[in-house]
Amino acid sequence: MKTTSFSDMQCSIARTLEHVGSWWSLLIxxxxxxxxxxxxxxxxxxxxxxNTLTKRLGELVEGGILQKVPASDGYAHEEYxxxxxxxxxxxxxxxxxxxxxxWAVHENGxxxxxxxxxxxxxxxxxxxxxxxxxxxxxxxxxxxxANGATPSTWTQEKEDTE
Amino acid sequence: MKTTSFSDMQCSIARTLEHVGSWWSLLIxxxxxxxxxxxxxxxxxxxxxxNTLTKRLGELVEGGILQKVPASDGYAHEEYxxxxxxxxxxxxxxxxxxxxxxWAVHENGxxxxxxxxxxxxxxxxxxxxxxxxxxxxxxxxxxxxANGATPSTWTQEKEDTE
DNA sequence: CTACACGGTTCCATAACGCAACCGGAATCT
DNA sequence: AGATTCCGGTTGCGTTATGGAACCGTGTAG
Numbered sequence: 001m002k003t004t005s006f007s008d009m010q011c012s013i014a015r016t017l018e019h020v021g022s023w024w025s026l027l028i029x030x031x032x033x034x035x036x037x038x039x040x041x042x043x044x045x046x047x048x049x050x051n052t053l054t055k056r057l058g059e060l061v062e063g064g065i066l067q068k069v070p071a072s073d074g075y076a077h078e079e080y081x082x083x084x085x086x087x088x089x090x091x092x093x094x095x096x097x098x099x100x101x102x103w104a105v106h107e108n109g110x111x112x113x114x115x116x117x118x119x120x121x122x123x124x125x126x127x128x129x130x131x132x133x134x135x136x137x138x139x140x141x142x143x144x145x146a147n148g149a150t151p152s153t154w155t156q157e158k159e160d161t162e
Numbered sequence: 163m164k165t166t167s168f169s170d171m172q173c174s175i176a177r178t179l180e181h182v183g184s185w186w187s188l189l190i191x192x193x194x195x196x197x198x199x200x201x202x203x204x205x206x207x208x209x210x211x212x213n214t215l216t217k218r219l220g221e222l223v224e225g226g227i228l229q230k231v232p233a234s235d236g237y238a239h240e241e242y243x244x245x246x247x248x249x250x251x252x253x254x255x256x257x258x259x260x261x262x263x264x265w266a267v268h269e270n271g272x273x274x275x276x277x278x279x280x281x282x283x284x285x286x287x288x289x290x291x292x293x294x295x296x297x298x299x300x301x302x303x304x305x306x307x308a309n310g311a312t313p314s315t316w317t318q319e320k321e322d323t324e
Numbered sequence: 325c326t327a328c329a330c331g332g333t334t335c336c337a338t339a340a341c342g343c344a345a346c347c348g349g350a351a352t353c354t
Numbered sequence: 355a356g357a358t359t360c361c362g363g364t365t366g367c368g369t370t371a372t373g374g375a376a377c378c379g380t381g382t383a384g
Contacts, residue, residue, distance in 0.1 A: 002370060003185065003341060004209065010273030012262030013192050013255055019266065021185060023165065023372080030175050034305050035316055039331050045313055047166065049373045054332060077331065077380085085265050087300050091288055092261060093175055094303075095253040100174025103247050104181065110308055111172030116292055117304040126253055128288055130278055133295045138249050141256075142279040143196050146272055151207055154197050164339060165372060185341080201362050211342045216363060239350085239362070 010146075019063045020089065024048050024056050029086060030093055032066060034112070037079040065089070094126045172308075181225045182251065186210050186218050191248060192255055194228060196274070199241040227251070256288045 006014040006021070020026050028042055036042050043053050057080060060066040065086035068078045094114055101110050114123040128136045144150075168176040168183070182188050190204055198204050205215050219242060222228040227248035230240045256276055263272050276285040290298045306312075 006189070010268045010270055011189075011192070012259045012266065012268075012272045012274065014189055014262075015266040015268060016258045016262035017188060021188070023183060026179060026183070027168070027173075027176055030173070030305070034307075035312070037316075040329090041313065041316055043331090049375095050331085051333070051374090052372055055371090088265065089261060090300055090303060091257040091290065092254065093305075094290055095257045095288075096178045097174045099251060099254060100176075100178035103250065104174065104177040106172045106174075106177060108172055110174045112174065113306055113308050115304045115306065116298065117302050120304075121293075123290055123298075123303065124293055126257075126288060126290055128253065128256055128285055131283075131286055136278065136285075138252055140279050141252060141285065142277045142282075143192070143255075144275055144277065145196075146275050150197070151203065153200075153203055153206060202360090205362090212362085213343090213364070214341055217340090 016092075019060075019065060020092070022056070022059075024052065025060065026089075026093065026096070028053075028056055028060065029065065029082070029089055030112070032080065032082050032086070033090065033093065037081060038071070039080075042080075060086070091126060094123060098126060178254075181222075181227060182254070184218065184221075186214065187222065188251075188255065188258070190215075190218055190222065191227065191244070191251055192274070194242065194244050194248070195252065195255065199243060200233070201242075204242075222248070253288060256285060260288060 006018040009015065009018075020029065024046065027046055028048075031042055031045055036045060039053065039057070042048065042057070043050055046053070048056075057066065061068060061080070064083055066080045067083050069081055071077060071079045097110075097112065097114055115121060116123060128141055130136055168180040171177065182191065186208065189208055190210075193204055193207055198207060201215065201219070204210065204219070205212055208215070210218075219228065223230060223242070226245055228242045229245050231243055233239060233241045259272075259274065259276055277283060278285060290303055292298055
């Protein structure tokens with residue numbers, strides 16, 4: 001046995017989760033987006049075990065989400081910064097954050113705020129839209145297999161799923 | 163020792179991941195969005211271990227993402243359907259899927275497609291926008307601690323992070 | 325030359341996960 | 355009714371993942 005890998009799956013969601021689906025990954029990426037660059041930053045801020053952090057950082061570098069760059073300040077050896085590929089995970093984090101803001105509120109309110117840099121305003125809700133830019137209600141969104149197939153066992157319920 | 167819980171963290175991202183951050187959770191939710199309702203559906207489609215599936219479904223019900231409803235067809239006992247809370251995770255899945263479509267493409271192309279139901283068109287890219295609806299480039303988005311604080315150890319690099 | 329900071333690595337204990345076998349209730353078959 | 359199958363789930367066991375703390379090598383500071 002071993003933990004199942006999603007990398008053989010054809011689904012894009014699964015393939016993304018293969019990169020960022022493990023327990024600490026997205027929080028590490030979040031910290032990187034907030035300016036964390038060094039091992040110590042991540043470790044102290046997250047409270048993650050050091051060996052686990054080592055492994056996660058390695059996986060993220062391996063997966064092209066983070067890259068190691070020589071450090072600028074005198075002390076550090078190398079630092080971790082997001083690649084373009086990694087930075088483009090921002091919508092995922094924004095979506096996660098906004099869901100949490102609405103559905104999993106901490107008693108002291110949100111700790112992190114996503115903003116528009118120039119104005120400092122909070123980022124508007126990230127929500128699917130149609131071509132004209134109008135927000136789409138959830139029941140107007142569908143998800144289906146690319147080949148049009150539905151697993152045979154689902155067929156019976158399929159009609160009332162619509 | 164035990165796996166660290168994120169539920170004490172104040173960050174909304176962490177609090178969301180506490181609900182959906184474990185290895186299979188988001189794929190289960192994805193399947194639920196595609197119409198899977200029964201234990202068997204999830205199990206066969208995902209290939210997840212049955213005891214793990216039991217645990218995940220229980221956690222998702224516990225967390226108010228899924229709910230158990232009496233089954234309509236003769237056979238089933240109870241079925242799992244998304245709550246409103248669960249359905250609102252759609253942006254997260256869309257963001258994950260679109261990232262994968264771009265950055266983690268399978269040789270045979272994407273397996274799942276997110277569409278606008280009426281027209282059947284693919285869903286436009288989910289991307290942060292400003293108040294006027296214009297897409298924001300990533301460098302115009304900021305993320306910061308709500309109290310304005312930056313962990314002391316980050317301070318030295320802070321300026322070139324901007 | 326000593327002391328310390330930093331980024332890891334190593335070792336161990338425990339929790340999480342995969343696999344397969346087993347169980348009990350309900351529907352189906354005969 | 356009795357046997358069979360379907361189904362959702364549990365149990366036992368082995369492997370992997372994660373947490374905790376100690377240890378190490380390199381570079382800095384004094």
